Every structure is written in C-alpha cells, then in structure tokens.
Amino acid sequence: MANDTLEGNRRRGIPRQASGHSRLLDAVEGTLADFLAAQIAGLDAVDPALGGLARTTRDLVLAGGKRLRPTFAYWGWRGATGPGEPLEPVLPALAALELMHTFALIHDDVMDESATRRGRPTAHQLFAGQHARAGRLGDSDRFGTTAAILVGDLCLVWADQLLARTPLPTSTLFAVRSRYDRMRVEAVAGQYLDVLGESTPDEWSAERAMLVVQLKTASYTVQRPLQFGLALAGPVATPLDDVYSRYGQLVGEAFQLRDDLLGVFGDPAVTGKPAGDDLRAGKPTTLLLLARELATPAQRSGLALDPAGAVNPADGSGGLNPAEMAELIASTGAVAQVEAMIRERVAAAVEMLTDVPIDEDARTALIELAVHATQRPA
Known part of the structure; x- marks a missing residue:
C-alpha cells in the first residue's frame, strides 16, 4: 500500500531528497493528492454522496497553508540522517501530519464559530451552503456543523492510515x-x-x-x-x-x-x-x-x-x-x-x-x- 502512495510522486518527478522548501512541499502535496484520490474513488464506489464528501475534504486539505508541521518534521529527520537518505520512505508520515492538522483546524473552526479560514469559507460554512443551495430539509447551519465534525474525524482516521503506510x-x-x-x-x-x-x-x-x-x-x-x-x-x-x-x-x-x-x-x-x-x-x-x-x-x-x-x-x-x-x-x-x-x-x-x-x-x-x-x- 505504501508503494501506491509513492508511485504518484515518482510520476511527478519528485526528487529523492528535497533540495529546497518548494520541492519538499511539492513532495508532501503529491503524497496527499495521491492518497486522497484513492480515498475518493473508494467512497465514490459506495455512494456518490460519499464521493462528494471526500472531494470536499480533499479541497480542504489541499487548500494551502504553511505546511509547517511536515516541514519541521522533515528537518527533524534530516538533522539526524544528513542529506544521503531518500525522502520517499518518510513522505507518508510527513503528509499524515497535514491530515491531522486539517482535522484540528476544522474542529477548531466549529468550536470558535469561525466564518473564514485562509480567506475561504470554513468547513461548516461550506457544508451549510451546500445544504441551503440543494434545498434540503432541516437547518442548514446544523447540517454544516455536523458534516464538518465528521470531516474532521475522517481526516484524523486518514492521518492514521497514511502514517501506517510508511515503509519503515x-x-x-x-x-x-x-x-x-x-x-x-x-x-x-x-x-x-x-x-x-x-x-x-x-x-x-x-x-x-x-x-x-x-x-x-x-x-x-x-x-x-x-x-x-x-x-x-x-x-x-x-x-x-x-x-x-x-x-x-x-x-x-x-x-x-x-x-x-x-x-x-x-x-x-x-x-x-x-x-x-x-x-x-x-x-x-x-x-x-x-x-x-x-x-x-x-x-x-x-x-x-x-x-x-x-x-x-x-x-x-x-x-x-x-x-x-x-x-x-x-x-x-x-x-x-x-x-x-x-x-x-x-x-x-x-x-x-x-x-x-x-x-x-x-x-x-x-x-x-x-x-x-x-x-x-x-
């Protein structure tokens, strides 16, 4: 399973070790994109609505941000190994930190009732908007909060899964x-x-x-x-x-x-x-x-x-x-x-x-x- 995650990064031409910050971020982003694509396909096969949930989650994960946690983790690793060790084996672990971070941000925004994050609507606002535009029954804000909590939980589960794929x-x-x-x-x-x-x-x-x-x-x-x-x-x-x-x-x-x-x-x-x-x-x-x-x-x-x-x-x-x-x-x-x-x-x-x-x-x-x-x- 770990090789499936890393294969997409090889197709993207990611180097064996990051020689610059942008290359490290590209490697992490590529790992996340590959992993999330597989999760979307799996949930799509169960029900299209779940595929939609997974796509919204993907968009939240890949919506930018400083990526500080995988960056500090990378340099913590590199400080001990030096430049000779290949990056690919630790990429799933580094990317897992970003999934955990998305979980924390989504739940934090729900607790703080925040309307925006990184200049975009927060997760609960996104789902409330989807509910209202679709004309569904019930309170849109309550649906948005409920869906956001579930998406945060999903990110935490996915973080565990991705970490477990680290081939160490x-x-x-x-x-x-x-x-x-x-x-x-x-x-x-x-x-x-x-x-x-x-x-x-x-x-x-x-x-x-x-x-x-x-x-x-x-x-x-x-x-x-x-x-x-x-x-x-x-x-x-x-x-x-x-x-x-x-x-x-x-x-x-x-x-x-x-x-x-x-x-x-x-x-x-x-x-x-x-x-x-x-x-x-x-x-x-x-x-x-x-x-x-x-x-x-x-x-x-x-x-x-x-x-x-x-x-x-x-x-x-x-x-x-x-x-x-x-x-x-x-x-x-x-x-x-x-x-x-x-x-x-x-x-x-x-x-x-x-x-x-x-x-x-x-x-x-x-x-x-x-x-x-x-x-x-x-």
Whole structure:
C-alpha cells in the first residue's frame, strides 16, 4: 500500500531528497493528492454522496497553508540522517501530519464559530451552503456543523492510515507513533484549556495562558513534529532529542505569540480571517492578559469583560470597536512586551542549535524557520 502512495510522486518527478522548501512541499502535496484520490474513488464506489464528501475534504486539505508541521518534521529527520537518505520512505508520515492538522483546524473552526479560514469559507460554512443551495430539509447551519465534525474525524482516521503506510521497520514506526500520539493528546488538552479559559476568564493568568500556548501550539506545531521527524530517522539520539524539545517549545511559543498579535493587529486581507475575533470571544490570550496586568485603572475599564464574557460584544452593544481595542492594548505596553518575548525566545532557540551535532543544512533551515515562523504577516 505504501508503494501506491509513492508511485504518484515518482510520476511527478519528485526528487529523492528535497533540495529546497518548494520541492519538499511539492513532495508532501503529491503524497496527499495521491492518497486522497484513492480515498475518493473508494467512497465514490459506495455512494456518490460519499464521493462528494471526500472531494470536499480533499479541497480542504489541499487548500494551502504553511505546511509547517511536515516541514519541521522533515528537518527533524534530516538533522539526524544528513542529506544521503531518500525522502520517499518518510513522505507518508510527513503528509499524515497535514491530515491531522486539517482535522484540528476544522474542529477548531466549529468550536470558535469561525466564518473564514485562509480567506475561504470554513468547513461548516461550506457544508451549510451546500445544504441551503440543494434545498434540503432541516437547518442548514446544523447540517454544516455536523458534516464538518465528521470531516474532521475522517481526516484524523486518514492521518492514521497514511502514517501506517510508511515503509519503515516496525520498531521505528512504534517510536514515531509514540510521538504522534503524545502530540495529539497535548493538542486536545490545550484546546480544552483554551475553551475553558473563555468560560472562566477571571481565573486565568498570563502564566496559565502560556501553558495553553505550550500545549495547543508549541507542542503541536514545532516541538513534537521535530521529535516525530527525529524518530523517523531510527533510534533516537538523546542530546538531539532534548535540543529539539527545547528549541520546539521556544519557537512554538513565539509562533503563538505572533498569532495573538496578528489576531488583533493583522490585516484580514493577508491573514484570511477577521481581526478582533479573539477579543469578541473574550479569549484570554497572553496579549490580552498582559494588557490587563500593565493597564492603568482607566485603561483596565476599557478592557473589562461584558456579562457574556467578550471584551468587545459581537452585537456591537457598548465597548470599543476592534481598531479602538487594538489601540488601547498597544497603549498599555503589552504589544512591546509580547514582541520582546518573541525575540527572546527566537534568540534562545537559535543559540541552542549552535553546538549541537546536526546536519549543517538542517541547522541553517531550523534557524531560518525560527525567524520565518515568528515574523510572518499571516
């Protein structure tokens, strides 16, 4: 079964090892496209409606994105193996991370009731639209939510299936699976705390917000993908594993801190989602909690929650608009402090790579990724 997945990549002319970021992404995209084509054909044979479900899922998976998780996993693997190992055997594992990511995004959008993702309608909005256009019975929004949950579940199952197709020794796959399972548990734990924080914001602190960052983002985006990639290389070298863990936590935290800033100050035309959503929901981000800690009494009153928990009520009643809220948060000094936290974490992560025994191309790539992932506009 693994050879079926890899054959399509050979037809696409994908090299045996990625010599550049675009080639790596092409290899991952090709693996995903081949795998999803087979899944669509299988479900089409059962019922055309299931084929349609699978096609919508494919479109969501291949809708773009940063592909950070397979990228960090690749360099985690490459850091241990060097440039001589062929890429094809680990492609199913790298691509599986993107299916898992799609599962997480779809469920996150349902929980947050987000309308857009990457500038396009979210999964539940897509399915609600399909339901309404077809004139089906029942509530379109409820159908959209239900279908999106199922598609997220399907992506998680497919991620497991694709990972299992990785043609590596069983002992290696068990080690990889251990990292993969830990990453999933931590992502769920972080998501739960994130949701809990919205319902108990008065019990939250900047320190607890950083715990959410560590579990929901740092672990799932950088730390565990790196260690997942290292496990793909075979028996794990403990010193390198420790460096990956610490580097991954630092860069992952900086990544989420940048995301907090973009959620308030980002350009929706660039980020693909509305500014101020976290404020409307009253999400206790590190940025907002630091703003409250640093605020004067007069500033703090402007950052107070409404009875429903939001800083800026979605219905527009009272409070400040998103632009005014952004200006108020910046005036507290919280933005400057978060920017400093990002710089400190990136500098510490880069320093950790200085003397560790690692492939030089991987060292360079991880330094560049630390900067790129945390200084991005979207």
